Amino acid sequence: MKKICIIAILLGVAFHSASADKQNVMMIVLDDMNDWLGVMGGHPQAKTPNMDRLASEGVLFLNAHANVGVCSPSRASFMSGVHPLSSGCWGFNNPLQNEVLNDSKNLPELARENGFKAYQTGKVFHHVPQTAWTQKGIKKYHGPMAWDGQKVALHPSCPETMAELGALDSTYASLSDVPSVGGYTGWWDSNSRKPFRYVSEDDRDLMTDEQSVEWFRKKMVALERNKNAEPFMMAFGIMRPHTPLVVPQTFFDQFTLEDVQLPVMKKDDIDDLPWGEGSRGRQTIEALRAGADDPELEFKKYVQAYLASVAFADDIVGQTLAILDGSRFKENTVVVLFSDHGYNIGEKEYLWKYNLWEESTRVPLIIRDSRYAASAGKTVGHPVSLIDVFPTITDLCGITGETVKGSRGAPVDGHSLRPFLEHPQTTEWDGPDAALSVIASWKSQKPVDQHLSIRTKDWRYTRYEGGGEELYDHRNDPNEWNNLAHHPEYDAIKVKLAAQMNAMVPKTTPKANVPKQETAAKTADELWKDKYFGWHPDADTDNDGELSWEEYKTHKTALDAKKAGSN
Structure with missing residues (x-):
C-alpha cells in the first residue's frame, strides 16, 4: 500500500509539472x-x-x-x-x-x-x-437599460435631445438612479428579456x-x-x-x-x-x-x-x-x-x-x-x-x-x-x-x-x-x-x-x-443606409451587425416622428 501511495504521489507531481510547464494565456x-x-x-x-x-x-x-x-x-x-x-x-x-x-x-x-x-x-x-x-x-x-414597457428607452436623467442617438449611446447614470419611463419603473435586461432587479447596492442582480x-x-x-x-x-x-x-x-x-x-x-x-x-x-x-x-x-x-x-x-x-x-x-x-x-x-x-x-x-x-x-x-x-x-x-x-x-x-x-x-x-x-x-x-x-x-x-x-x-x-x-x-x-x-x-x-x-x-x-441608397447605420447602430434591432432595409425604415420612421413631436 505504501508503495502504491508513493507511485500515486509521484504521478501527481509529474502531472502537475507537465501542466505547470505549459504556457497558458489570459x-x-x-x-x-x-x-x-x-x-x-x-x-x-x-x-x-x-x-x-x-x-x-x-x-x-x-x-x-x-x-x-x-x-x-x-x-x-x-x-x-x-x-x-x-x-x-x-x-x-x-x-x-x-x-x-x-x-x-x-x-x-x-x-x-x-x-x-x-x-x-x-x-x-x-x-x-x-x-x-x-x-x-x-x-x-x-x-441594464431603461425600459418603457415595450422597448429600451432613454434614461430620464439624460437630455431628451440625445434620444435620436439611441438609448445605448445616450445613457449615463448610476445604477442607483432607477429609471421610470412610460409607466414602467426599473431597469431592464434585454439579454434575458426580464427586469434587472435593483433594491440596493447590496441587493440586486449582477x-x-x-x-x-x-x-x-x-x-x-x-x-x-x-x-x-x-x-x-x-x-x-x-x-x-x-x-x-x-x-x-x-x-x-x-x-x-x-x-x-x-x-x-x-x-x-x-x-x-x-x-x-x-x-x-x-x-x-x-x-x-x-x-x-x-x-x-x-x-x-x-x-x-x-x-x-x-x-x-x-x-x-x-x-x-x-x-x-x-x-x-x-x-x-x-x-x-x-x-x-x-x-x-x-x-x-x-x-x-x-x-x-x-x-x-x-x-x-x-x-x-x-x-x-x-x-x-x-x-x-x-x-x-x-x-x-x-x-x-x-x-x-x-x-x-x-x-x-x-x-x-x-x-x-x-x-x-x-x-x-x-x-x-x-x-x-x-x-x-x-x-x-x-x-x-x-x-x-x-x-x-x-x-x-x-x-x-x-x-x-x-x-x-x-x-x-x-x-x-x-x-x-x-x-x-x-x-x-x-x-x-x-x-x-x-x-x-x-x-x-x-x-x-x-x-x-x-x-x-x-x-x-x-x-x-453599391447604389447611392445603399451607401446612405450604411452611413445611417454608422450614426444609429441601435437601429440594428436583431444585433446581427447589419442594417436591413426594414430595420432602417422602422428606425427612420420612429426618429422622424420623434423629431416632429419635439417641434
Whole structure:
C-alpha cells in the first residue's frame, strides 16, 4: 500500500509539472477604453490601481493603436491577425460573412488545434464564429437599460435631445438612479428579456462583468482540480467602459461631480479639420449640450460616468487577476490586457469613437509574462497595433500551424511583440515603424479610397478620401491641436509619411476579400443606409451587425416622428 501511495504521489507531481510547464494565456479585453489609465496619464482623476499594478508587473506599450476604431471590425481583426485592409472588413458589416476571415483561422481555433482548451466570457468577438471556443461563459450584454414597457428607452436623467442617438449611446447614470419611463419603473435586461432587479447596492442582480467574474472563479476551480489539464486560452471580455455608462453608485462616489475635471480641449480646435462635420461623434456632443440647462455641468456628468465606468472595469480586472494569481497557474499564464479601441470624450468636439484621432485609435496594451520579469515595469514607445496581438500570443505560447484554411484566406499581418518583452527599447523588431488605422469612406471598396492614418513614434499623418489631410507632431503637440498638413515647411515630412502609408496599404482589395453582400457596386441608397447605420447602430434591432432595409425604415420612421413631436 505504501508503495502504491508513493507511485500515486509521484504521478501527481509529474502531472502537475507537465501542466505547470505549459504556457497558458489570459486575454483581458476592455471595451471602448481610451488612455484614461493612471499609468498612461489620459485623465488626472482616473482611478485604475489594478491595471496600473499589472503594468508594473509587465510591459506597457504606450504607443499601441487599434486598426479600426469600432468594435466589430477591430475584434475581427485582432482575433484573426488580419488587418482590416487585407480582409475588407473595416465597417459595420457582419465579419461572419467576410470570405477572407471565414477562410482564415481565428486565434482560439488555432489554439485548439494545438491542444489548448479555449474559454470565453463576456465580449471578445462581436460576432462569434461557431468554431472558436471550447466553452462560452456569460453572454455579452451592455445593459441594464431603461425600459418603457415595450422597448429600451432613454434614461430620464439624460437630455431628451440625445434620444435620436439611441438609448445605448445616450445613457449615463448610476445604477442607483432607477429609471421610470412610460409607466414602467426599473431597469431592464434585454439579454434575458426580464427586469434587472435593483433594491440596493447590496441587493440586486449582477451585471454582465460581475457575472463573468463568478463564472471565471468557478472555471478556475475546475481547472485546478484537473491536475493533467490541457493548457488553456482564457478570454475575458469586459463590457465597460462601453455605453451605457451605468455602474454601481460606489464607483460614481469616487468622483464628486463638482470636482470632476473636463478633458483638456482647445477652443476652435475643429477649424483646421477636413473631417468630422455631420459625424455621429459630433452629433452626440451637440445633442448633449443642446438638451442641458447647464451644458458644462451636463458634460461633467458624462465625464463622471465614464470615469466611474473605467473604475468599475478596473475593479473587474482586479478581481479577475486575484483569482488567476491565487491559483497554481500564475507563473505559467501569459496575461495580455488591451482594449478594442479608444474613445473621444469631447476632444475635437467629438463624443464617440470611429475616427482617426489619437484618443480613439490609441489603446492600453499590457503584457505580463513571468519569463520576462527583468522587464517588469518597463514601457515601450515604438508604435504597434492590435493585429500584433495574435502573433504575440502564438509565439509566447508555442502555438504553431498554418493560419490560412481556405483559398480566400489571408496570412497574419501582425508581428510578435516578444522582442519588446526581452528588451523594451530594442530596435531589433521585424514589424513596421508605424501603426495603420482605417475608417470607411463609404465611397468605394478599395483600401486606398478609405480614410487612413498612420502613427509613427513622433508623427500622425491622416489622409481622407477626397483629399483632406492632417499632420501632427507628437513631440510638440500630443493633443493634436495644430494641423500642420497645409504648412509648406512640413511638405517634406508629409511626403515621407505618405510614402510610408502607401507602402502599407494594399492598392486593391481582391474580389474574394469583400463580403458577399458587397461584391457589387453599391447604389447611392445603399451607401446612405450604411452611413445611417454608422450614426444609429441601435437601429440594428436583431444585433446581427447589419442594417436591413426594414430595420432602417422602422428606425427612420420612429426618429422622424420623434423629431416632429419635439417641434
